[in-house]
Amino acid sequence: MSAPLLGVGGDEYQSNITLLDSSSLESVCQNGSELKERNYMGLSDCSSVDSSPLSNTPEYSPSGLNLKATELRLGPPGSLSLGRHSEHCPVSSAAIDEKLLFPLHPLKSLVTGNKRGFSDAMNGTSEGKHLSASEVDAVLSPRHSLNPIIKASKEVSPTQPTKVKDAVYQGAALEMPHAPTESRPGHFAAANNNYASAPATKAQVVGWPPVRQFRKNTLASTSKNNEEVDGKASTGASFVKVSMDGAPYLRKVDLRTYSAYQGLSSALEKMFSCFTIGQYGSHGVSGGEMMSESKLKDLLNGSEYVLTYEDKDGDWMLVGDVPWEMFIDTCKRLRIMKSSDAIGLGEFIFCS
């Protein structure tokens, strides 16, 4: 980024970065450190750090440092990057230390996600206060050994936002305040692509987003109902499980997305072709794309497999006998059977 981003608090900003090495775990005095970063809240300390071992695209500098993992992030006041701790970033001991210093622990958990980044200590900029990349190199010890812990200094006056919880930098990755694309202190690099969100599960903040309990309960039970009514007419979707003999896992199809047996049959062929191909690889077929559709159809429609379904009464039936509409009403699950197993269904083979 070229121009430093002004305008956010403008001149009130100072960006200093404070690093403490692991030996100063107990120390809260930052006098010894050269740089002190103020985050956008005017606090003298870096607050939360995204220790981001969940970062999906770690950027490795030529020196082999995982710079992305060392980004300093600012979270909501009192935030700990709880959601981001990986196996190798245990925080418990640090959290306890924090608690002693800061009895207030307002946030029970923290929302992860796009937090503001701090400035890029790494990019040497016109603000000489930042660590340049070379300085970082010098300061950085090999990964896994440096555990800088940043705590609010006790000199912070009570009127200062003392509630900023210093996240603890621990663990494998060396954390350095860094925002790779910004060159400006306190820049809020909140774009999601800079900071990995914890994938599916988010640590939740109490009372946020502000949705009333009644609504939350209703939403929860609505979605549950929608899942429960799979296969029933009421939702307009009719998902049934499809199993194939010899396949390691099952699939699900929405019968209502097809208008006739042909559509269902083609879809199943496509879905299960991988298993079929695996079996018939010795026939000289190298990969899925190589297999022609007609050959695939032959395999499925040929003597090897039959398509059967379990109806509402629990009986296993051959697919294709009843009108399509009736079929999707009564079908509870599908099974692609080896025809050799299809005794009892007679010699009827589902083939054209």
Added chain:
Amino acid sequence: MAYSFPEEVLEHVFSFLSLARDRNAVSLVCKSWYEIERWCRHRIFVGNCYAVSPEIVIRRFPELRAVEMKGKPHFADFNLVPEGWGAYAYPWIAAMAEAYPFLEEIKLKRMVVTDESLELISKSYKNFKVLVLTSCEGFTTDGLASIAANCRHLRELDLRESEVEDLSGHWLSHFPDSCTSLVSLNMSCLGSEVSFSSLERLVARSPNLRTLRLNRAVPLEKLANLVRHAPQLVELGTGAYSSEIRSDTFSSLADAFSACKQLKALSGFWDVVPSYLPAVYSVCSGITSLNLSYAAIPSSDLVKLISQCQNLQRLWVLDYIEDSGLEALAASCKDLQELRVFPSDPFGAEPNVSLTEQGLVSVSEGCPKLESVLYFCRQMSNAALIAIARNRPNFIRFRLCIIEPQAADYLTLEPLDAGFGAIVENCKELRRLSMSGLLTDRVFKYIGTHAKKLEMLSIAFAGESDLGLHHVLSGCDSLRKLEIRDCPFGDKAVLANAAKLDTMRSLWMSSCSVSFGACKLLAQKMPRLNVEVIDERGPPDSRPESCVVERVYVYRTVASRQRLDMPDFVWTLDEDSSMRYS
């Protein structure tokens, strides 16, 4: 006083004053006017049940017929107020049962109401007519049974969004056959099934029934029967709106609806099957209020429904409507005044629908009467907010919740100061504002400078220093309620603006930086403010005074500052100037 009017004349004049504000003004003119006015005031609104005591109210207003009251602070809706904090209705109910035998109306919001209270209500007032319990809790369906059984002239029973312990649906059957006075029944928050035949008979014998909001347990197949008994309905909340798709159910429903010529509001629609939505098309042209915020309806079906509702004034909907649906809304509903878009998956990490800031921009462009918005989304930009502000300077309420705390402008990565600044600058009549996203002290400067009519402000995860809070407290002349969570605001701003707090109803600060020492100081300085330190870590004086409190709730009061129902995690200043709990 030879020249004064006889009391009866003044009373008659005052009877034309309905607004509490006017009556309050009148009572300040002189002592005799105060006396006359207080004897003829029949309706009272208490915005904070702890601002005054039952004794004081009863002493001043001996002839009340209607009482409306609010209890817990707004953030209690989001679990920020610990259980047991207070707002008990019983002391009020008990005191009023003695004092007001002719009381007709009780409306409570965010209060704890017990079955005893409900029973007392049902037995104490011969002419009781209206009971509205909004977001209340603490009672069961047994309490409702008392109300149903004993209130002979009951007109309104409205339990909107209350948490009721649902023991059984039997309570409804307690309405005696002689009860024909019902005008409004809202049981949408209840879980269990009521006896359908009781319900049907009740509806059938209530010719004045205008509002009927059913609960989810009332199946769609039965809805047509109910509606048929009440074609005069103005507001209907359906139960579950799902069923196997059958043409006879559909046509029966459609017929029933077509007979409702006065229907203006629809709600409910739980578990909705979109194929049944067309059953309401016949009434759509008259519909002014549509609450689909519990209905998972895909955008295309929503658009089909909404485009039939040309006279729509209020729409509450889930974000399934998506930007495209909102664009269609903007095109068809030119009378729209209020829009609320709720999140269908508020805790999901990734967006599940295509709803962005663009939807709100479209609506602000297309709906010239839009004045009230509540919008949940996952991204916002200053450009969009500025456009919205320019499009719609007539906003009265603007509440924006960007789901990710402190989310920046997704285009420029800047804070959203400029955007919200544009809102307060352009919307000069703005009375309520809720903000979210990345915000620095700058936005508060804008607010303090421009938001002169702002009455209620909600702030979360915003600001940088006490200066932010100071801007608001010193600049917002009309501010009544301020609620703040997780902001770096502390002692300086609060203490410097202590006098301002006396002009407000309340200030709530949780997870901020206010120290215990400052709370004590504030309480000492301002004898008419109750400074409640709400802290679950044990007595605040077991920690240094500089220690920050978990929550502080400051409100003006003429009642005692040591309310008798304080739980052990609430501390207020004692007479001997030490913080203690009773």
